[in-house]
Amino acid sequence: MTNFSDLLLLLVVLTDFWVLGTTRLSSVIRAAAVQGAILAALPVALHPGLSPHILGLGIGTLVVKAIVLPAFLHRAIREASVRREVEPVIGFTASLLIGAVAVALSFAIAQRLPLPESQTALLVPVALATVIVGLIVLTTRSKALTQVVGYLILENGIYVFGLSQAERVPFLVDLGVLLDVFVGVFIMGIVVFHINREFDSLSSARLTELKD
């Protein structure tokens, strides 16, 4: 079972690269959805004993991160009718390279962290890498929608980190976090829609022109 969870964690990193390297907004959202589905399978793979807690966590993640949020974001780009991330602050090739460096760094750092024994050695480095990639997307992309996806990726990284403690965290806390993300993305989606209606564009650079 450890091998299977290792494979899932590798796929998480590959979806990170996918988010960094793609120009199409719908493809970015699809990558986030795929990552959500992988994350839903992770707790089940990590904790073979199927307790209701783990099962609930998996199903909750699947519904929120792989189905509801991507569907919501897809709706948002349809209404705002944007297709491409036109001019990121850092180019796609450069952000891929930075992402690769981030992965290398997180593997190097994770080795030096004093951590309790977890099931697989990959869990912490993958969590760190995903958080950093989320940060990169959040800070270097100019479209508000891509930034929402960056926030989602960042949260996914925190979720992976939390999985190492999944048995010890009460179920309610997990549910609360999921709800938080859901509400966060929901509000951002509404904001995105309003930005679009106000400015006819989703570029967050134009937010500096706000006046009352």
Add this chain to the structure above:
Amino acid sequence: MTAAQLVTLLAVLLVAPALPGLATRTKSLLTGRRGAPVLQLYADLAKLLRKGVVYSRTTTIVFRAAPTVLTASVLLAALLLPLDGRAPIFGFTGDLVAFAGLLGLGRFALVLAGLDTGSSFEGMGASREVTVAAFAEPALLLSFTVLVLATGSLSLGGMLGVPLAAAWSTAGPSLVLAGGSLFMLLLAENARVPIDDPATHLELTMIHEVIVLDHSGPDLALILYAGAVKFALFATLVVSVLVPLARFDPWIAMVVLLAGLALIGILVGVIEATMARLRMDRIPQFLVAASALAGFGVILLLR
């Protein structure tokens, strides 16, 4: 040198021209056309070999030597690969660098020949070809690094031979990443979609095709044949990384290898039918992604 090694090498050199044909035929069938026969390239080669050569007055010895240098370097590179999954016909410690260097030498000769014609189009093609190569080489060497770290061997014979079959149990994920990276390189190095379109004949969009515009007759036949062998070599690399050939009996390994080559030819055809060419400025991104894949494989092994 065993009989199986020699027969496998000859078989690979013999079936190589069928691979581009297989890719083109798959693409044609998937896009609702009949397409040229799979063995079209053999007919083309036979026709070209019977024709005469035309040399432009501006060209020099560089232009005339290029096809020979290219073919010789590709054939030498073929000798370095362990085709039966055990040992290459000719191998030494560090021959992975020689392999990359030989392929680079062939490309260098071809690019020089393109520049030698003095045509602005070919100069442009040469510049693009070198741009692609500059991004492709790090990915190739990083993939080789994954293999070196996984097997602890510094020669192609060990990296793709017996130690590789043992390494699959410990370094599986990294090897899959290296295989994926090598497959992306196969598309780039052999001028296939999404990097280049072998079917295009518009000068502005060609990369590889444009360099060989001035070659004719047997010279062009040599270049086309060397291109097919290079395709087969990269396909061999991908197959032998993903399916360690040392697990099989030498003769069965040959059959597995040839089946793998055919499968890759078909896969390339499927990709060509389903994907569009990348815009020129997106090509580096594709190859950086290939490097990132292989680099991630290296990180996993260094842990």
